[in-house]
Amino acid sequence: MPEDVALVRISVKVNGKQYAREVEPRMLLVQFIREELNLTGTHIGCDTSYCGACTVLVNGKSVKSCTLFAFQADGAEMLTVEGLAKDGQLHPVQQAFSECHGFQCGYCTPGFLMSTVQLLEEHPHPTEWDIRKGIAGNTCRCTGYQNIFKAIHAAAAAGGGADSGH
Amino acid sequence: MYPRPFTYHRAKSYPEAISLLSELGEDAKFLAGGQSLIPLMKLRLSAPRHLVDLNFIPETSYTWSNGEVRIGAMTRHAEIAASAEAARIPILRDCAAGIADPQVRHMGTIGGSIAEADPTGDWAPVLLATSATVKTLGPSGEGSIDIAEFNLDAYTTALQPAELVTEIAIPLPAERSGGAYIALKRCAPVYASASVAVQLTLHDDHTCRDVRVYLGVLGLTATRVTAAEELLRTKPITADSIEKVREAVMEIAEPNSDMRGSSEYKRQAAGALAKLAVEIAVKRARGEHVEAMHLYA
Numbered sequence: 001m002p003e004d005v006a007l008v009r010i011s012v013k014v015n016g017k018q019y020a021r022e023v024e025p026r027m028l029l030v031q032f033i034r035e036e037l038n039l040t041g042t043h044i045g046c047d048t049s050y051c052g053a054c055t056v057l058v059n060g061k062s063v064k065s066c067t068l069f070a071f072q073a074d075g076a077e078m079l080t081v082e083g084l085a086k087d088g089q090l091h092p093v094q095q096a097f098s099e100c101h102g103f104q105c106g107y108c109t110p111g112f113l114m115s116t117v118q119l120l121e122e123h124p125h126p127t128e129w130d131i132r133k134g135i136a137g138n139t140c141r142c143t144g145y146q147n148i149f150k151a152i153h154a155a156a157a158a159g160g161g162a163d164s165g166h
Numbered sequence: 167m168y169p170r171p172f173t174y175h176r177a178k179s180y181p182e183a184i185s186l187l188s189e190l191g192e193d194a195k196f197l198a199g200g201q202s203l204i205p206l207m208k209l210r211l212s213a214p215r216h217l218v219d220l221n222f223i224p225e226t227s228y229t230w231s232n233g234e235v236r237i238g239a240m241t242r243h244a245e246i247a248a249s250a251e252a253a254r255i256p257i258l259r260d261c262a263a264g265i266a267d268p269q270v271r272h273m274g275t276i277g278g279s280i281a282e283a284d285p286t287g288d289w290a291p292v293l294l295a296t297s298a299t300v301k302t303l304g305p306s307g308e309g310s311i312d313i314a315e316f317n318l319d320a321y322t323t324a325l326q327p328a329e330l331v332t333e334i335a336i337p338l339p340a341e342r343s344g345g346a347y348i349a350l351k352r353c354a355p356v357y358a359s360a361s362v363a364v365q366l367t368l369h370d371d372h373t374c375r376d377v378r379v380y381l382g383v384l385g386l387t388a389t390r391v392t393a394a395e396e397l398l399r400t401k402p403i404t405a406d407s408i409e410k411v412r413e414a415v416m417e418i419a420e421p422n423s424d425m426r427g428s429s430e431y432k433r434q435a436a437g438a439l440a441k442l443a444v445e446i447a448v449k450r451a452r453g454e455h456v457e458a459m460h461l462y463a
Contacts, residue, residue, distance in 0.1 A: 005171045005172065005173055006173060006174070008174050024171065025171070025172055025173065025174035025217065026168075026169040026170070026171055026172060026207075028204075028208075047208070048205060048208075049201065049204075049205050049270065049355065050355045050356070052267070052269060052355075055269055058272075061244070061272040062268055062269045062272060063269050063272050063273050064269045064270065064273075067200065067201060067204050067205060067270075067273070068200060068204070068273065069197075069200065069204065071174060071176075071219070072200065072219075072221055072273075074222075115268065115269070118268065119268075129459075133268070133354075134268060136267045136268070136353070136354030136355070137266070137267025137268055137269045137270065137354060137355055138267075139355075
C-alpha cells in the first residue's frame with residue numbers, strides 16, 4: 001500500500017455465504033468480488049459506469065459494482081451471477097439466454113443476466129418498453145440485442161424473477 | 167485501485183458528519199450515492215484524503231407529503247420514481263425515473279445530485295420549475311435556501327464548507343397544474359444533450375395562469391426562459407403560442423458544440439423538447455394521465 005491508510009472491516013453475504021474481510025477504503029466493489037472473493041463471473045467492462053458488465057444485486061437492487069466502494073456494501077446481501085444456478089440447474093433467466101442465444105461473445109452476459117433478474121422482479125410480465133428501460137444500463141458491443149430481447153421475453157414466460165421459487 | 171488512497175469515516179448522524187468534515191477540512195468530502203464522485207475519483211479528477219460516508223445514517227431516505235413534498239437528501243432516484251407521494255407532482259417522477267439507468271438510479275441520491283451541481287444534472291431544472299427549497303445543516307445550524315439561490319455556477323452551490331443538504335421540499339402545485347421534464351439523450355447512461363422542464367397552472371382548460379420554463383444541460387446552470395413564459399402566462403394556450411415557445415427557447419439557448427452534438431442541433435432539440443413538454447404539461451393540468459418519456463437518439 002503506497003500510503004498508510006486504516007483498513008475497513010466489512011462483512012457481506014454473497015450468494016448465501018457470509019464473508020468478512022478487511023479492505024482498503026478505495027477498493028471498488030467489483031474488485032472486492034473478483035479479487036477478494038474470487039467470484040470472477042462479474043466482469044469489468046468499461047470501468048466507467050457505462051456498460052453494466054459489472055452489474056450485481058445489492059440488497060435486491062441492481063448496481064454497477066465498478067461504481068461502488070466495497071464498504072458501501074457492508075452488511076448487505078448480494079447476488080452475483082454465480083448465485084443464479086441452483087443444484088446444477090440453470091436459473092430460468094440463464095436457461096432462456098442459453099436457448100435464445102441471447103449473447104454473442106458473452107462478455108456482457110453476466111451483467112445482462114443480473115439486470116434481467118432485477119427487471120423481472122419488478123415487471124414479471126414486461127412490455128417492450130419495460131425491457132428497454134430495464135436493460136438501458138447494459139451494453140452489448142456485439143450488438144446482439146434482438147436475441148437478448150427474445151431471451152428476456154422467454155425468461156418472463158418461464159417466470160424468471162429471482163423470487164420465482166427457483 | 168485507481169482512486170488515490172483515502173481514510174474512511176462512517177458517520178452515524180448528520181451532526182457527526184458535519185463535525186468530522188469541519189475537523190478534516192478541505193481534504194475531506196461527503197460521500198452520498200457516489201455515482202458522480204466515484205467516477206471522478208477513479209479518474210483522479212477528485213482526490214480527497216478523507217471520505218465521510220453518509221450512507222449509513224438512518225432516516226435520511228424518505229418521501230412525505232403534507233402541503234409540500236419533502237424528500238430526504240439520501241433518497242435514491244429509484245425510490246423517488248416509485249414513490250406515490252412524489253407522483254403527486256408528475257414532473258418529479260419524470261425526472262427521477264429518467265436519470266441514467268436502473269443501476270445508477272438505485273444508488274444515486276437527490277441530495278448528492280444537487281450538491282454536485284453538475285450542469286448536466288437532471289434535478290436542477292425540475293426543482294427550479296417547481297420552486298423547491300433546499301434544507302441544509304452545517305456548523306452554524308439549520309438553513310433553508312431557495313433553489314433559485316442554491317445553484318450559483320457549474321459545480322458550485324450556496325452550501326458553506328461542511329454544510330450538507332438534508333431535505334428538498336417542493337410545494338404541492340395549485341389545482342389544474344401540470345408539468346413535464348423531457349431530456350434528449352444519446353443513450354441512457356450518458357449525459358443528456360438537452361433537457362427542458364415546464365411547470366404550469368391553468369386558469370381554465372385553455373388559458374394559462376402561471377408557468378415556469380427551464381432549460382437544463384445547455385448552460386453552466388439551468389436557464390430560465392422568461393420570454394417563453396410570457397408567451398403563455400395569462401394567455402390562451404394554442405398551437406400557435408406553443409410554436410412561439412419553441413422559437414423563444416431556440417432564441418435563448420446558447421449551447422456549445424461538443425461530442426453530444428453541434429450547437430445548432432442542440433438548439434433545435436431544446437425547442438422541440440420545450441414544445442413537447444408544454445403539450446404534456448397542459449394535458450396533465452387538464453387531468454389527463456400522460457407519460458412523459460425521454461427521447462433517446
